[in-house]
Amino acid sequence: MTDAKIHLLIVDDEIDIREILQFNLENEGYLVDLADSAEQALEKIQNSTYHLILLDVMMGGISGYKMAEKLRKNNNDIPIIFLTAKNTENDVLTGFSIGADDFITKPFSVKEVIARVKSILKRTGKVDDSIINKSSIIIVKNLSIDIDRKEVCIDDQSVNLTKTEFEILLLLLKNQNKLFSRNDILTKVWHEDEYVLERTVDVHIARLRKKIGDYGKFIINKTGYGYCFSH
Template sequence: MDKKRILVVDDEADLREILQFNLESEGYFVATAPSAEQALKMLPEEYDLILLDVMMDGMSGFKMAEKMRKDLHNATPVIFLTAKDTENDMLTGFSIGGDDYISKPFSIKEVSARVKAVLKRTGSPESKKTIIDVGEMHIDQSMKCVSVNDRIIPITKKEFEILNMLAQAPGRIFSREDILNKVWNDDSYVLERTVDVHITRLRKKLGDQGKHIINRSGYGYCIEL
């Protein structure tokens, strides 16, 4: 079984060494970075998890996580390490795609338990974080959001589900009935016309990228790359 790869990002050398030593003792491959700037340069490498300090000189851990998610479309799980433990900070961490939050000072036992829990949760096939690219659109299935040219598009849950359904099988035509069954399940009060209305709104929100949603008259809708 391949070793899980962990990247530790912290500007305290002692802490980096302690975390690296203990995590390697548990069988992980561990790389370290002294700054967010250095860590971002290492991200073409694939990691299963990032332990990320929030308060660092230069770029903060929150800013790095935000850049990872929005600019690099990197969905690697992140556990924030921080001396700040207010509810506000926790909400900030989770809102930008953090998977867990550990307050300093912490015990190595606690870090180990959190690392195992996040790896188990994010390592299962159904929770693999994936991004589908369609033209300039990025459909983030884990964060349930869509961006165009790095700008988040405010779409509804139903609109996201329709777009995601089409994008998972480019070129395949889905009838209005297919879309109703998948997105609205067994709601018999929803009419096929509802699909047309949602797709019209979706195209408008996507602007130029709405051109990828094609209407095959008499058949239904599909995504063309």
């Protein structure tokens, strides 16, 4: 799990959204505060330090855009992810022009929110990479691999992998963009089984690619070097 010292603020006037985000983000190990309005959020920001804000755009009183403007005018650089039912080009441009770091359109996937939060925290350097990478769940877009439960899901649907396929995918996801030779994979996944041939790696990766569908294209074979996961 991530370090509980990572402090998030969720600002949304819909109680269901606040609660579902709080539940799932706290399960990831984050410390989460809630606000049902921009006014309440601005008060909380005066008294606490946050690493990131999930901010609804359309609220009664001060809008999410106005709240972001106030923060930026006060030289507050807290990363902001806007939650919005509006996703026209003008809306997005407006958000980015006043200092948004990302947009998530409602209705959203909780896994997508978690992935975006981790990505923004890492990119903005608000927390150390080693803290973010302690999570027992690795997420790439809508693909997630739960290391503790030995589960892989795509779009919240479970993917049935063999133990070997799971271990190969886990190895590649934990070391994204790093090339592993077939011998490296044999050593790390099959360990000391001397009867397994390098060709076996190709067969298992072909099956794995097929099972994970569109994500299979991210498992790249660089001729003469080996395999890596890169997206």
